Amino acid sequence: MIEVVNPTTEEVVGTVRAGTAGDVDTAVTRAVAAFPGWAATSVADRLAVVRAVADGLAARADELASTMTAEMGTPITFASKVQVPNPIGIVRGIETTLSSGYFDGEEIGNSLVLREPVGVVAAITPWNFPLQQMVAKVVPALAAGNTVVLKPSELAPFTADLLSEVLHGAGVPEGVFSLVHGTGPVVGEALAAHPMVDMVSFTGSTRAGRRVSALAAETVKRVTLELGGKSANVVLDDADLTRAVKIGVANAFMNNGQACSAWTRLLVPADRHDEALEVAAAAAAKYEPGDPALTTT
Template sequence: MREYLKFYIDGQWVDPIEHTVGTTINPATEEPSGKIALGGVQDVDRAVQAARRAFKSWSKTSREERLAVMERILEEYNKRSADLAAAITEEMGAPAGLAGGFHIHLGLGHLTTAIEVLKEFAFEEKIGNSLIVKDPIGVCGLITPWNWPVNQIAVKVFPALATGCTMVLKASQESHFSAQIFTEILDAAGVPAGVFNMIQGRGSVVGEALAVHPEVDLVSITGSESAGVQVAINAATSVKRVCQELGGKSAHIILDDEQMAANVAGAIGGVMMNSGQTCSASTRMLVPKARMEEAIAAAQEAAAQVTVGDPNSEVAMGPVVSGKQFESIQGYIAKGIDEGATLIAGGVGRPEGLDKGFYVKPTVFANVTNDMVIAREEIFGPVLCILGYEDLDDAVAIANDSDFGLAGNVSGVDLETARNVARQMRTGAIYINGGFDFHAPFGGMKRSGNGREWGEYGFHEYVEIKSLVGYEPAAG
């Protein structure tokens, strides 16, 4: 049983001023796995004040000084990667191979990319007779989710550090084990006191306190649409910057070619990874309507190969994160059946042989229409919808007919056609034939949020643009 009852403020592990103790549940066993302190408004204020004091000196550090700190973090991260992976499996049910693989690789990739970007980032540039300066924005409130816990912390903390900001991290209650270990890594790396602070707590208390605090200059949140909206409302009173990476209902357009069946099968595995708990997962698969039966056969075969079970064994899928999430997903599956979609894999209830733990069957619906609830709302579980399209114009129209615009995929042999389709999709990131790039900006359109993370574009979220007009004397 883990116990994390202290917060990290001003370079020290301290007792909370006001808190309750929460119990965490292992999603694979439904048994208690730890205790956590849930802080209050006074704890937020203490952390913010520490960050404000530290900003005076950290914001003036040189590129070289920040690089030295981040290189030390890299060294400590590599030492603790196995601990981070074990925590992720325990807290949110990611299979050990996934937790120790892609989960840890994402955090490492964002750190090494931030180091690479920092080495060349232009904090000053001349335009006309003016000098344009990119100053650190100040104290940042960072609110992160549970589904890719280290990734979402890393993609905010490292750019903030690199640009000279100070911060207060509030991680999800569902993923506080990895947040604690991440904080231990930064402490061991010697991040100066007050530059990074971490408190735990409920979003309705700690998250709100961060958003309304007058000494917080920016709030960056990754979470649900409703949480992002509430943060923006709370932040409006002090006119602070709000960066939101919210929900998605991404489309995967499969082109009509000889690779269609193989691309359908590959897409099934992509959605089921992490038990479908990925905001960018392409849970709307678009296939040629004339080849729907072929797509169904490929999807059924691929879904049957997705193994589900104890995340400490060699399985493709562990449980979903909580009982609440399990019940929500079950409701959506039942809704899909009621709406008349064709259930071709999975369904309601736990997989056979699993009578305990929040396990969901890998579920696929075919003959889905884009007006169905399961095609419009984010389910955040291992549930995929297959929709048919008449031609590519129809496919693009269906893909863009969504309140969300976070991500998307296009797969096909003809690269030029895939590129053309991707250009027409109204979404923040489109992955062509499985492309991946730590330097490519990630973020949404429409109700999926605003702003961009990853690579150099992630740095821009944490700087203010200042113009020194007349910096150069006028010619003549």
């Protein structure tokens, strides 16, 4: 079993079963069997499922927000205003794409471009924006007619359980979507290496991304990697330095600083270094640690 720890209280808030390579093989085998039927469904039918997913997420918004706060520590206000609405917006955008004739084919010069599902997609997601990362991988893949096996972060697995319930409640058939909890070295590697997985989409560290890419290359899978980085905040000579630095610090503290898009490198003109440092220190001092379950935090 994997213990799930609330990072605020350091208390165990629940457990999930650690998946094995055998569990991955079972899920992938079911996905392979379900693929022909799901790929053959009409765009209208898949569109109906996507709409139901958006509605299902909206209906459980409060539960999703509080679950993320408990298992990965994001403030409940940020969870309610960003961590849940963003994924719902992504699903609504997929609705628009499906409705716009995306799969009708497109003539470019003398060529006819047809968009078809890839097959079985493995999605491996991180813990910092758990719902958004899962939705951004799983729902477009399903909408395109693929079947999906998801391995969420073992640090934030309960949000994945809720998403799974929403997906099946929206009409996603058994086998079309499967969820396998577990660690990267076991479940993640088994998915990346599985010969019947056609594509793997991974978000996480550069080190882990190299491993996923190497394993996937053995079977020449399609691979999508979103890896680590440090976002630069460049303040030019003519900027309002005080305002720019304050905004930069606010972005660095977003989601407790647990974001790939956090502005964690502040680059300022050398002759204003000391001034920028003073403003940044004063801005950071105004952020007080608190219970993320409280709306005042």
